[in-house]
Amino acid sequence: MDHVRVGLVGLGTVGTGVYKMLQENKDIITKKVGKEIRVEKILVRNKDKERDPEIPSELITFDPGDILENDDIDIVIEVMGSVELAMDYIKRALSAKKQVITANKDLIALHEEELSELAHLNGRDLYFEASVAGGIPIIGTLKEDLAGNKIRKIMGIINGTTNYILTKMTKEGKSYEEVLKDAVALGYAESDPTADVEGLDAARKIAILGTIAFDTKITFNDVYVEGITKITKDDIKYADELGYIVKLLGIGMNVDDKAEARVHPVFISKDHPLAAVNDVFNAIFVEGNAVGETMFYGRGAGELPTASAVIGDLMKATRDFINDTMGSSYRKIVKRKEIKDISEVDTAFYTRMKVKDIPGVFAKIATVFGDHGVSIALVRQQYRDDSGVAEIVLVTHKVQEKNVRDSLAAIEKLDVVEKVTSVIRVEEGKR
Amino acid sequence: MDHVRVGLVGLGTVGTGVYKMLQENKDIITKKVGKEIRVEKILVRNKDKERDPEIPSELITFDPGDILENDDIDIVIEVMGSVELAMDYIKRALSAKKQVITANKDLIALHEEELSELAHLNGRDLYFEASVAGGIPIIGTLKEDLAGNKIRKIMGIINGTTNYILTKMTKEGKSYEEVLKDAVALGYAESDPTADVEGLDAARKIAILGTIAFDTKITFNDVYVEGITKITKDDIKYADELGYIVKLLGIGMNVDDKAEARVHPVFISKDHPLAAVNDVFNAIFVEGNAVGETMFYGRGAGELPTASAVIGDLMKATRDFINDTMGSSYRKIVKRKEIKDISEVDTAFYTRMKVKDIPGVFAKIATVFGDHGVSIALVRQQYRDDSGVAEIVLVTHKVQEKNVRDSLAAIEKLDVVEKVTSVIRVEEGKR
Incomplete structure (x- = not known):
């Protein structure tokens, strides 16, 4: 022929x-x-x-x-x-x-x-x-060019709609709802945006990427997913003040032969290469034991x-x-990696809470964190309104997620605490 | 076996x-x-x-x-x-x-x-x-994953030493000489830094990249080269004010079946993805007719x-x-692309000159540019010292390089012009 x-x-x-x-x-x-x-x-x-x-x-x-x-x-x-x-x-x-x-x-x-x-x-x-x-040739690159690497981490902005929304919220100080309305009108978001804004689309992609990068099987159902619908203008403002940008990331990790696969909003340091990826663009960051840190940037769709x-x-x-060399692309999975439950994952957290504006409140909160083995990297208590309510903004050191969840559950029960308003993971500290 | x-x-x-x-x-x-x-x-x-x-x-x-x-x-x-x-x-x-x-x-x-x-x-x-x-798997990507694209442009920060120097000059406001001394002391530059700072190392790399991207033959000797040794603190300051960053780029273009291959410092818009690539990191930006704009980031050496x-x-x-499928990677060059002389290349220019601080000077300069078909995008004449000398900073629209060179030669002969102090190409306008 x-x-x-x-x-x-x-x-x-x-x-x-x-x-x-x-x-x-x-x-x-x-x-x-x-x-x-x-x-x-x-x-x-x-x-x-x-x-x-x-x-x-x-x-x-x-x-x-x-x-x-x-x-x-x-x-x-x-x-x-x-x-x-x-x-x-x-x-x-x-x-x-x-x-x-x-x-x-x-x-x-x-x-x-x-x-x-x-x-x-x-x-x-x-x-x-x-x-x-x-627009990002990541699978071929992982299978061929980076094939000699043990991949420790693969992490990316892999959903254009949510990156567009977060970029607009960051640059124009608008709320999630306002930007979403514009995005639908402009055709950057579907009229039912659930798959994008709830992180499901990104979860499918990180399942595929983790499967290839870590040479194991990760399906959509294995991925922990949180979307961006709860991100507020205030979170974005605090992120900025603390030196971070808010992004929705798909994250896969391979540590001690256990895999992580998750999608959630993060605070990421402004000087991380992913922080500069804006609008509908996608980028995937890969860390291998030979190649070091590398990143691939392009259009995610179209x-x-x-x-x-x-x-x-x-x-x-x-x-x-x-x-006549068909069939050579097959990779048999020799060793399936266990996938960590989100509660076992180690991350730092940003959290924000409304508390009574009286002395000794922070000591009570700090005691709860301390009792759960969570150490605090940074605290701010500067924004108060005149209603007797103060706001505490706090970033923890890296710790097992379970400990933070248990701490927050206990903190919400303290009589000096009105409400924990935000909990967002901090993915990469300052470089 | x-x-x-x-x-x-x-x-x-x-x-x-x-x-x-x-x-x-x-x-x-x-x-x-x-x-x-x-x-x-x-x-x-x-x-x-x-x-x-x-x-x-x-x-x-x-x-x-x-x-x-x-x-x-x-x-x-x-x-x-x-x-x-x-x-x-x-x-x-x-x-x-x-x-x-x-x-x-x-x-x-x-x-x-x-x-x-x-x-x-x-x-x-x-x-x-x-x-x-x-650390950037660019050749495999061009040969395999992007093989179905016609590549219009390949452009990158492909020398870590010069990117380190320019990053330090930009972030710390230091002169080229100061930063070079530090870089040699720290081992980021060789004691004889010529191959790096004069752009020769980058020229070798863009020759190889252009060869693969445009499916033709480009050797080191075909590449136009300018290094970073003449970049001053003032150029970097003006770049910043005008919304640019100074970078040393290797640039290959494929337009109308003619190729360009050049290495020189550029003003690049701060919102271009290459502008955020700092220190010894490298990044290569590729524009294909299907994939659109894509970028690959990583360590250049080590x-x-x-x-x-x-x-x-x-x-x-x-x-x-x-x-037993050896030999399949061969690509025969079917059609060799002519390589443009630098004088035929179309770019915009930033230029800076010392002139007499008297009325009518700019009109004379503008007339020379106009006579050579060069149109001016932006002029500033705000920085004066008290010696009767004013400084004009000017950015042209995109035009054939020859016309700018001829204009500047004529302008240097004007009696109102003391000296043309800087000429740097502007590679990417605002996005």
């Missing part, structure tokens, strides 16, 4: 981007892989939906078997989304000995291991670079950045197809 | 780092490539030099043929440095059908094409990730970051050795 035959499953934003980029960059792609890569069939569901006029209508099919079980298709690209149906389609494609590329984060965050094993059994590869931060990731994978899959 | 046999040529900082990391991460490396990678021989020149006690002395040899023409060696890692001798050794290794990995920037910046062709003729691969910014790059390459070379 003088060309490689691709079946595209799905023709939404990403599918259209993939098709267009394959045309626009055909010359360099053909030269680099040695053969032309040609889209032969495109599976769509909705017969009536208007399609980009650049897409030739003779490629369109409504029958999945036309691609998945078609002997004249070598490689399948799944960009339709959803979990169950895409799972079924990818299984069929692998069983029919196709190389498979997917951009499906929801699916990979749940079923990567099963699908990779099925690919392996069939002597084929499953590629999924586009499932995490399309038609063309995601197409870039799909096409990078497609070129790898094609090269293996042409050289 | 149950293991893969490596010959290490050179045992300086990088060679020692490679040996140690191969031991420390042996478990994950063996698991990932499927066989143990074992260093069998290490070539050193100086018999009397003290070596790290972790290096087994029975591996040491003083005879290059013990590695280069040894049938019991599969892969050669060259980390000895120098150009001529390393060239000879690598040619011998490739001719004897070894896979070759090198960290040798000086060599690759001159002879990459010839060596890659020799590798190809012998059905072997030449890998050189470690030749540019060890024992372990460079070892990380060498070992990443070693694992690729090993996989191809085991799968």
Whole structure:
């Protein structure tokens, strides 16, 4: 065969981007892989939906078997989304000995291991670079270029919507609700923003990243998740005064052969490279025992950045197809890492509480922390209103999370304490 | 053979780092490539030099043929440095059908094409990730993950010493000379810092990066180079006031099938991601037609970051050795891109000049610029001393460099102008 035959499953934003980029960059792609890569069939569901006029209508099919079980298709690209149906389609494609590329984060965050094993059994590869931060080639980098490193930490801004919201809150001093309304109006947030603002989207991505970085299995269900909906203007103001920025991070750690996987807002030092990543941009910070600290920055989503990731994978899959070295990307998990419960994780905390404005209050609070083994790094008690209520802002040293939770539960019961208003983890101290 | 046999040529900082990391991460490396990678021989020149006690002395040899023409060696890692001798050794290794990995920037910046062709003729691969910014896996990323992109621009902070100096000048308001002295004392600059401060080291790196990014041949000799020795405290102060940071960048552009390759100080907007890259850290910014803007950040040098790059390459070379797919990394240059002379390059300029403090001076200067087709974006004339001399600070719009040079030559001849004191390119306007 003088060309490689691709079946595209799905023709939404990403599918259209993939098709267009394959045309626009055909010359360099053909030269680099040695053969032309040609889209032969495109599976769509909705017969009536208007399609980009650049897409030739003779490629369109409504029958999945036309691609998945078609002997004249070598490689399948799944960009339709959803979990169950895409799972079924990818299984069929692998069983029919196709190389498979997917951009499906929801699916990979749940079923990567099963699908990779099925690919392996069939002597084929499953590629999924586009499932995490399309414009950042992190999975290929972890699997290849940084493969000789033991990765201790992978941590990133991996959701554009929440980074946009936090950036606006920080730069314009607006409330979460105000900025969210603007973001929806501008199309930076969906009208139902739950998956983004509650951290679910980031949780899927950190599950995938942790799986690759630590060579183990972490699924979406293993990730501790907290979103940004409770972040207030005051928290952002205090963060600034203390030398921090508030960001929503996905964090994976690999310490003593136990893994951590969590998504939550953090105070991060202003001089950390992640602190300067603003608006809808994403960035992923990786710490390896040889490479040291490194960071990868780019667009997390969008038609063309995601197409870039799909096409990078497609070129790898094609090269293996042409050289008959398919199946070589498989990594068997030899040793599964236990995943720590959030209560066992070590972090520092920022907390803010309303207390009675009378002498001796702080001593009582400090005693509770001390009794729980929590040591205090910094305290401020300067902002008072005239209602007899004072505010205490406090940052702890790093300690097991359980101890902080127990302390705060006890502190909330003190009669001098009206309310603990904020609890946010401090991820990276000053550099 | 149950293991893969490596010959290490050179045992300086990088060679020692490679040996140690191969031991420390042996478990994950063996698991990932499927066989143990074992260093069998290490070539050193100086018999009397003290070596790290972790290096087994029975591996040491003083005879290059013990590695280069040894049938019991599969892969050669060259980390000895120098150009001529390393060239000879690598040619011998490739001719004897070894896979070759090198960290040798000086060599690759001159002879990459010839060596890659020799590798190809012998059905072997030449890998050189470690030749540019060890802690940033940029070459693998360009060759693989971003391979489907047309790269329009690659631009980076790719010399740690000069970035350290400029960072200190910016943050502490010190002069170039003061900071250089400190940097030498602290070991951040060599006692002869020429290769760094004159931009030669960065020029070698941008030659290599441009070669890969634009799929053409760019050698060290093709790169326009200006160093940082003329940057003054005042330039840094004006940059700050105008919203810029002064950085030394390596810049490659690919526009209308002509390439640019240059190293020089720039004013770069404070909100550009490169502006936040400080101290000895490196970062490389890449703009592709699918991926958009992306940036890769990490350590540029050092024992372990460079070892990380060498070992990443070693694992690729090993996989191809085991799968018998050697030689697949070759990229033939189909179309050589013409390299623009610096006079043809389009950029904006910042310039500063001492003029007589009399009316009408600026009109004369503006007339000269206008006659040469240079349009002015911004002028300041606020800093005067009491000697009858005023200072004009001026930023142009983007224009062909030749026009600015001709303008400045004419302006220096004006009787109202005492001296043009600074000329620095403005690389990225406000975002």
